[in-house]
Amino acid sequence: MLFRSDSTPDLDCLAETPFAKLFERAEVRRDLAPAFETTFRRRTIDLQLPLGVRAQLCLDRGEILAGVEREPICEAEIELQAGSPLGLLDFADRMLEEIPFRIGAQSKAERGYALAARNAGGESGPVRARDIGLKGRDRKSTRLNSSHVAL
Numbered sequence: 404m405l406f407r408s409d410s411t412p413d414l415d416c417l418a419e420t421p422f423a424k425l426f427e428r429a430e431v432r433r434d435l436a437p438a439f440e441t442t443f444r445r446r447t448i449d450l451q452l453p454l455g456v457r458a459q460l461c462l463d464r465g466e467i468l469a470g471v472e473r474e475p476i477c478e479a480e481i482e483l484q485a486g487s488p489l490g491l492l493d494f495a496d497r498m499l500e501e502i503p504f505r506i507g508a509q510s511k512a513e514r515g516y517a518l519a520a521r522n523a524g525g526e527s528g529p530v531r532a533r534d535i536g537l538k539g540r541d542r543k544s545t546r547l548n549s550s551h552v553a554l
Contacts, residue, residue: 439469439515443476450481456490458483467515470522474514478507 407413412435414426425431443465450458461480466473481491495506 438519439467441465441467441476441511441515443511449484450494452486452490452494454486454490456483456486456494458486458491458494463511467511467518469515469519472518472522474518476511479504 414432414435417423417426443463446462448460448462450456450460452458459482461482463476463478463480465476467476481495483491498504
């Protein structure tokens with residue numbers, strides 16, 4: 404999603420997508436608001452690990468904002484570029500011997516939705532979107548095909 408200079412979403416970029424009709428409706432455009440915002444700085448380091456495993460170490464620092472709620476971001480992710488995912492776990496295990504950390508499975512988005520729910524006084528998390536009928540190649544292209552370990 405692209406944003407205009409005033410930080411509002413540029414919904415015109417959806418004109419050639421299956422979402423075009425939905426976002427043509429004035430009430431949808433009017434009521435659209437972010438559930439949360441993430442702002443962070445990322446530094447990346449390319450890694451060449453044993454057995455031909457290539458990965459990228461991503462260091463993120465910032466915060467997640469949802470209304471008056473805030474949560475810091477201070478995390479490292481190891482993203483697999485090539486090779487076995489077991490190589491990532493082995494590298495993370497070796498790092499744990501040197502640096503105290505915990506392995507987490509919750510994404511920034513999941514943390515953001517939980518923070519937004521707390522801000523609204525609720526306990527719910529993200530809501531699964533309804534099926535919009537993507538078929539064949541389009542459906543496959545929407546899947547995330549990346550392996551990573553969040554630290």
